[in-house]
Amino acid sequence: MDKKELVSILRENEIQVTPQRLAILEQLKLRKDHPSAEMLFTCLKDEFPSLTLVTVYNTLQKLELSGLCMKVNPLHTSARYDGNVTAHQHAICINCQKIVDIHDATVFIELPKWFNEIFKVLKQCVNLYGLCKECQELADDDKALLN
Amino acid sequence: MDKKELVSILRENEIQVTPQRLAILEQLKLRKDHPSAEMLFTCLKDEFPSLTLVTVYNTLQKLELSGLCMKVNPLHTSARYDGNVTAHQHAICINCQKIVDIHDATVFIELPKWFNEIFKVLKQCVNLYGLCKECQELADDDKALLN
DNA sequence: GTTATTGCAAACATTTTGCACCAGC
DNA sequence: GCTGGTGCAAAATGTTTGCAATAAC
Secondary structure (H helix, E strand, O other): OOHHHHHHHHHHOOOOOOHHHHHHHHHHHHOOOOOEHHHHHHHHOOOOOOOOHHHHHHHHHHHHHOOOOEEOOOOOOOOEEEOOOOOOEEEEEOOOOOEEEEOOOEEEEEOOHHHHHHEEEEEEEEEEEEEEHHHHHHHHHHHHHHO | OOHHHHHHHHHHOOOOOOHHHHHHHHHHHHOOOOOEHHHHHHHHOOOOOOOOHHHHHHHHHHHHHOOOOEEOOOOOOOOEEEOOOOOOEEEEEOOOOOEEEEOOOEEEEEOOHHHHHHEEEEEEEEEEEEEEHHHHHHHHHHHHHHO
């Protein structure tokens, strides 16, 4: 993926182009290891000696907001615990962070052969991110206020 | 769930019984809101004025190790980003935290009616926790060393 | 030239660690 | 009484914020 293409991706998303942002976006597009802010910082600080972690965080936030990248583990602010260790799913409200159990969903996951040869699955975890009833209503209220 | 039952759960798992641990386990079994350490601390500090967050964290760690509770959002130490925002799954190694993409899995999730009435799903997220090939081999080595 | 971004310092939140005192067995 | 847990202080880690210098348009 060449620089021109990266530049136009940023422009299309109305994100001002800077060398730091180009480099971070390039890393995200190239790498397959799902880096953390720290990992990106470490690999780019030689190329940009003045680069700081703050800029990496700022950039990631901006890219995520435009849908150019996403967190593999959202809702990571603090660990949330469940005393029910039987198999079930979680629905997580992206607004109020409420977590709702779903015990009666049907989940079917078939994994490709290549994958089962390199990875031993111990736990399978389905999370549904979205809006709970209360937060949907709040969102509707927001829309109403805009009229 | 009465105290006797909680005591025997702890004893069965060879966890020394203390009032703090009983109270935390009780909360985890009773509550449906998947509390954080802070939330548990807040609701128990009236009953145990001397209680500290440290004890809550210690207890949660011990309970999790015995499978008596689990984190809803494991691998929360630092956010990991993905530049590929198309739908795919992640396999996450619980040992080295490597994250592997799976693009060719078949995922079918049917949600109960009651759920769709109270929650609007925006993103569905399947995470497979387990061991990557390298860490499986290390685990085998560990076993070999024990012989 | 104006606006937005970067980099610095510092704050903040979450979680972990070292150590003295205390409670469970 | 011994072992291990609790509570305190402090450190470590990940992330965010306020502000002056600087770069993008």
